[in-house]
Amino acid sequence: MSPHHLNPSSLKSRFTTRFLRALTNINAQNPISSSSPREILQRYRRIKVAADKSMAYSVRSRRTWSRAMRWKLRSRSWRQASSVRRLKITTTCHQAIMKKTAHERESKTTTGEEVGFGVQTDGLRELVPGGEAMDICNLLDETAHYIKCLTTQVQREQIAS
Amino acid sequence: MEPKARTTETRSNGTTSDGDEAVALESLQFTDEIHRLISAPSTDNASSFTALLELPAPQAVELLHSPESAKLIAAPAPNVEDIKGSFHFPSNTGLIERAARFSVFAGDSNNNNNKTGSAETTSNNSSQNPQKEVKSEPAETESCQPLVSDPTVEKRSIKRKDREKKVKGSTKKSKTAANESSEDAEKLPYVHVRARRGQATDSHSLAERARREKINARMKLLQELVPGCNKISGTALVLDEIINHVQSLQRQVEFLSMRLAAVNPRIDFNLDSIFTAESGSLMDGNFPSMVMPLMWPEVQVNGNRQQYQQQWHFDAIQQPIWVREEVCNNYITPENSLLSYDSSANSATLHSNQVKMEL
Numbered sequence: 001m002s003p004h005h006l007n008p009s010s011l012k013s014r015f016t017t018r019f020l021r022a023l024t025n026i027n028a029q030n031p032i033s034s035s036s037p038r039e040i041l042q043r044y045r046r047i048k049v050a051a052d053k054s055m056a057y058s059v060r061s062r063r064t065w066s067r068a069m070r071w072k073l074r075s076r077s078w079r080q081a082s083s084v085r086r087l088k089i090t091t092t093c094h095q096a097i098m099k100k101t102a103h104e105r106e107s108k109t110t111t112g113e114e115v116g117f118g119v120q121t122d123g124l125r126e127l128v129p130g131g132e133a134m135d136i137c138n139l140l141d142e143t144a145h146y147i148k149c150l151t152t153q154v155q156r157e158q159i160a161s
Numbered sequence: 162m163e164p165k166a167r168t169t170e171t172r173s174n175g176t177t178s179d180g181d182e183a184v185a186l187e188s189l190q191f192t193d194e195i196h197r198l199i200s201a202p203s204t205d206n207a208s209s210f211t212a213l214l215e216l217p218a219p220q221a222v223e224l225l226h227s228p229e230s231a232k233l234i235a236a237p238a239p240n241v242e243d244i245k246g247s248f249h250f251p252s253n254t255g256l257i258e259r260a261a262r263f264s265v266f267a268g269d270s271n272n273n274n275n276k277t278g279s280a281e282t283t284s285n286n287s288s289q290n291p292q293k294e295v296k297s298e299p300a301e302t303e304s305c306q307p308l309v310s311d312p313t314v315e316k317r318s319i320k321r322k323d324r325e326k327k328v329k330g331s332t333k334k335s336k337t338a339a340n341e342s343s344e345d346a347e348k349l350p351y352v353h354v355r356a357r358r359g360q361a362t363d364s365h366s367l368a369e370r371a372r373r374e375k376i377n378a379r380m381k382l383l384q385e386l387v388p389g390c391n392k393i394s395g396t397a398l399v400l401d402e403i404i405n406h407v408q409s410l411q412r413q414v415e416f417l418s419m420r421l422a423a424v425n426p427r428i429d430f431n432l433d434s435i436f437t438a439e440s441g442s443l444m445d446g447n448f449p450s451m452v453m454p455l456m457w458p459e460v461q462v463n464g465n466r467q468q469y470q471q472q473w474h475f476d477a478i479q480q481p482i483w484v485r486e487e488v489c490n491n492y493i494t495p496e497n498s499l500l501s502y503d504s505s506a507n508s509a510t511l512h513s514n515q516v517k518m519e520l
Binding site for chain 1: 403
C-alpha cells in the first residue's frame, strides 16, 4: 500500500498536503477555547471551504468542475471580503455567466441529443459544480472525475479525524 | 500521331477480331463510354469532357466494378488531348478500341515514363497490350488519384464510402475499394466508418451512433466507479444510482469536516502516520455502511439519535468510527424526522439548528 501513496504528484498526496496545511492554518488562527457551538460552526464552515478549496486547487483546473468550483469559492471570498462595488461586479459577472450557460443549455436541449435521459441529467447537473453548461458526454466525464476526487477527499478526512 | 495510328489501324485490322475477343469482356463498358463520348456533340469537346468527368463520379458505383473503367475515370484528366484527337476518327468499333487503348496507354506512359513521343509508346504498347493492361491498372488508379483535382477525388471518396457500406466487404472488389478509401482517409479529412449489417448509412445517423457509443462507454466507466451499479440494467436507474452516490459523497464530506471542526484541537498532523494509517480494511468497512443511508428504516433512528447525543457530548472521546458514521449519516439524511423530534439535550438542538442553517 505505501508505495502507492508515496507518489508525490498523485491527486491524493496533493490534496493531503494542501488540506493539512489549511487545517493547521485554521488551527493556528483560532486557538481552541472551548467547544462553544458558534465557534464550532465557524470552524466547520472554514474547514469545509478549505477542503473544497484544496481539492479544487489540486486538480488545477484541468477539469470543468474544478474551474467552476474555484470560481465559486473566489466569488464567495470576494463577497465576504468587502465593498459594494466589488459585489456588484461579481454579481453582474455571475449573472452574465449564468445567462450564457442557460442559453447554452437551452440550445443544447433543443437541438436534441435524443438520448432519452432527461430528468436524471438535470439532477446530475445540479450536483456537479459547473454542470449546467455541459452536454451529456462531457457531463459524464466530469461526473466520473468528480466522484473520484470526492472519494479521495472522504478517505483523507476520515484518516485525519 | 494520326498517321501512325492509321498505320497501326491498317496493320492490325486483321487482328482486330482476335483483339475483340481477347478484350471484349474488358472493354465492353469501355466502348460504351467511348460511344457516349463520340455521340456527344463534338463541337465542344471540352465540355463533353467535363461531362465525362462528372459522369463517372455518380456512376462510380458501377464503374468501379471493372478496373478498366476505373482506368477510364483516372485516365481522362491527363489525356484530354489524346481522347480529343480520337474523336475525329471514324466510328469503327475496332478503331475505337484501339483508340481507347491508345489513349489509355498514352496516359499510362505519361504517368509512368513522363517522356517519349506517344508514337513510340503506342507501337510498344500495342504489342504488349494484354499484360500491361492488367498490371498497370492498379498502379494507374493509385497514381492517377493524386493527379486529379480535389473535388473529384473527394466526390469519389464519398461515393466510394457509400458504396463501401452498401457492399458488405466480402468481395475482392470492395476490398480494393476499401483499400483505396483507406488511402483517401490518409489524404483527406474524412472519417471512414464501416457500417454494420442492417444499419442506416446516413451521415446523420452515423454521427448519432458514434455519440451514442461514446456515451455508453462513459456510462460503463461510471458504473464501475459507483459500487453496486453493475447489477442494475437500464440507464435511467444507473443514473439515479450515480446521483445518489454523488449526494452521499457530498454529505460525507460535510459531515467529516464537521467532525474535524469538533475534534480538531487534539490532532497533531503527522503526515507519515496518516499515510501509513491508510488501510484497505478501514475504508472497506466504512463505505458499505455509509453508502446505504437511505435504506435504513426510520425505526432505528430513535435509538441512533440517542447514541449520537451521547457522542456529541463526548466529542473528545474517539468512538469507533463505524458506529459514529452510521449514526451520523442516518441522522443527517432524514431531516424531516430530525426536526420533528423533541430535543432534550442542547447539543441535539444545536445540531438541528446547524443543519437547518446549512440547508
